[in-house]
Amino acid sequence: MSTEDNVPDPLLLIVEDDDAFARTLVRSFERRGYQVLRATSLDDMRALLAEATPEFAVVDLRLAGGASGLACVQVLHEHDPTTVIVVLTGYASIATAVEAIKLGARHYLAKPANTDDIEAAFERKQGDAEVELTERTTSIKTLEWERIHETLAETGFNISETARRLGMHRRTLARKLEKQRIK
Structure with missing residues (x-):
C-alpha cells in the first residue's frame, strides 16, 4: 500500500517470456511504486486475470512457441477495457502496430524500451501530429511479414486458416513464423 492517503499502488501486469528482461522490468516498476504481476504466456495471463484486474499492462508481441502477444492484448481489453496496455516488440511493423491499437493497446513501442518510455506511453492519451515522418522504403520481407500478421489477427491466430488464406502450406x-523472431 502506498503511504499517501492509503491509496493502493497501481497494479501492473507484465506479459513477457524473456526472464532477464522481465526481471529487470519487474524490479524497475516495483521501485516506482507498482504492484507487479508477471505472466509468460496467454494461459498464465488468463489465470492471473481470474484473480486480479490490472490498471496497466506491458505485453511482448512475440511470446514463446511463436505465440502472439496480440491475443493477450485482445483478452486483456475484453477483461477490462480501461486497462492501459502497451505492446513491446523488437520487430515493429505497421500491421502489428495497427492491430495492437485496434485490439485495445494504448501504445506500441519498439525494444529496447525502458521504464521511462513505458510510463510515458501509459500517460499518452492522444496521438502526436509532430512525429517525424521517415523516408525509409519498405522491403518485400517486411511487407510479407506485415501481411502474415494482418492475416493472423483476422483469423484469431489460427495458423492453418492463415496459411490457407495466404495460399501457402501450413x-x-x-x-x-519461427524464422522471423519478434522479441
Whole structure:
C-alpha cells in the first residue's frame, strides 16, 4: 500500500517470456511504486486475470512457441477495457502496430524500451501530429511479414486458416513464423 492517503499502488501486469528482461522490468516498476504481476504466456495471463484486474499492462508481441502477444492484448481489453496496455516488440511493423491499437493497446513501442518510455506511453492519451515522418522504403520481407500478421489477427491466430488464406502450406507458414523472431 502506498503511504499517501492509503491509496493502493497501481497494479501492473507484465506479459513477457524473456526472464532477464522481465526481471529487470519487474524490479524497475516495483521501485516506482507498482504492484507487479508477471505472466509468460496467454494461459498464465488468463489465470492471473481470474484473480486480479490490472490498471496497466506491458505485453511482448512475440511470446514463446511463436505465440502472439496480440491475443493477450485482445483478452486483456475484453477483461477490462480501461486497462492501459502497451505492446513491446523488437520487430515493429505497421500491421502489428495497427492491430495492437485496434485490439485495445494504448501504445506500441519498439525494444529496447525502458521504464521511462513505458510510463510515458501509459500517460499518452492522444496521438502526436509532430512525429517525424521517415523516408525509409519498405522491403518485400517486411511487407510479407506485415501481411502474415494482418492475416493472423483476422483469423484469431489460427495458423492453418492463415496459411490457407495466404495460399501457402501450413508448415511453410510455421517455418516463417519461427524464422522471423519478434522479441
